[in-house]
Amino acid sequence: MPMLRIVEPQGNRLLGALEASSRKRIDPHLEPVTLKLGAVVCDAGGLLKHAYFPEGSVLSLLTVLENGSAIETANIGREGAFGLFAAMYSRASFNRCLVQLEGGMVRCPIELLQSEFRSSEHVRNLFVSYSETLLSQVQQTVACNALHSTEERMCRWLLMMHDRAEGEALPYTHEFLSEMLGANRKSVTMAAQALQTAGLIRYYRRGKIQIVDRAGLEKASCECYAVVKERFDAFLTPPSTAVQGDTTKRMR
Numbered sequence: 001m002p003m004l005r006i007v008e009p010q011g012n013r014l015l016g017a018l019e020a021s022s023r024k025r026i027d028p029h030l031e032p033v034t035l036k037l038g039a040v041v042c043d044a045g046g047l048l049k050h051a052y053f054p055e056g057s058v059l060s061l062l063t064v065l066e067n068g069s070a071i072e073t074a075n076i077g078r079e080g081a082f083g084l085f086a087a088m089y090s091r092a093s094f095n096r097c098l099v100q101l102e103g104g105m106v107r108c109p110i111e112l113l114q115s116e117f118r119s120s121e122h123v124r125n126l127f128v129s130y131s132e133t134l135l136s137q138v139q140q141t142v143a144c145n146a147l148h149s150t151e152e153r154m155c156r157w158l159l160m161m162h163d164r165a166e167g168e169a170l171p172y173t174h175e176f177l178s179e180m181l182g183a184n185r186k187s188v189t190m191a192a193q194a195l196q197t198a199g200l201i202r203y204y205r206r207g208k209i210q211i212v213d214r215a216g217l218e219k220a221s222c223e224c225y226a227v228v229k230e231r232f233d234a235f236l237t238p239p240s241t242a243v244q245g246d247t248t249k250r251m252r
Contacts, residue, residue: 011055011104013079014130017236019122026116030106037171041082041097048091051083051113056103058164060180061095061138071145071182074137075100077164079232084127087113100180101164101171126236133235137228144224150183151191155221157181158201162211163229170209195220 018026033052035041042048044064052059058077062070073095076082082097087110116123144153157180161170178188192209195201200217202210211217218225 011078012053012081012106013236014081014126015053015106017126019120022116022120022123026108026112029112030108033105033107035099035102035105037099037102038176039099041099042093044093044096046093048083048086048093048110050107050109051081051087052097052105052107053081054078054103054105056164057099057105058101058103058161059105060098060100062098064096070096070179072100072180073141074134075160076134077101079235080130080134083110084113084131086110088117088127088131101161129235133231136231140224140228144222145182148222148224149191150181150187151194151220152222153181153183154188154191154195155200155217156225158209158211159214159217159221159225160228162214162217169204170211171207172209173207176207 015023015026015030030053031050035057041052041059044062054077056078058075059082060072061074061076061082063073064070083093085094086092091110117127144156148156154177157177158170161172174185174188174192177183177192178185181188183191192201192203195217196203198213198216198220200211200213200220202212204210
């Protein structure tokens with residue numbers, strides 16, 4: 001067993017929203033994790049021993065079909081975590097989870113989070129609020145994939161990654177984008193060329209995408225980017241109707 005060091009989780013909003021008593025119990029067990037782009041954190045059906053909290057990295061949740069093909073249904077940045085469903089109800093992963101953007105990340109043993117979930121109303125409210133918000137992203141992504149063009153979907157996806165990368169260039173090939181968007185590579189290449197011709201993005205090296213016109217990219221995107229962003233910006237303050245009993249203990 002490797003020695004664990006205490007990690008200050010300033011970069012993760014979900015951990016940062018925990019009340020002091022929970023943080024005191026959780027912090028000593030947080031372990032830093034370093035994984036490369038495309039690395040699989042957990043496969044569909046796999047048992048989770050830890051929940052993962054990005055502090056700069058982005059995790060992608062993919063639904064995998066019998067023939068091996070997969071499509072992204074949600075992604076997780078520093079606002080959330082992968083493995084909270086396991087912490088609340090089971091230890092099995094419904095999706096394949098892989099690293100979509102390299103960066104900092106910490107993990108916490110599932111048993112500890114399960115204990116906090118059972119004993120703390122604040123943690124229950126926080127985890128349920130985040131899980132509902134993540135589910136709303138899945139539902140919005142399903143509608144987006146079915147009804148919007150490849151170009152609109154690419155704009156939405158690039159904007160989400162641009163938010164998480166904090167303005168840095170995005171390290172994605174057309175092949176990787178086609179896997180994430182569930183679109184064939186030719187469609188992705190044509191969409192990327194159209195965005196570059198319009199002056200919205202620029203390829204300056206193989207697999208490196210720079211957002212040139214952020215406002216223009218938002219205008220070219222479908223409404224799904226703004227809808228999901230608004231929900232994630234608000235999830236730490238759920239409506240009072242979502243909380244049963246004493247609302248004075250509702251998370252701030």
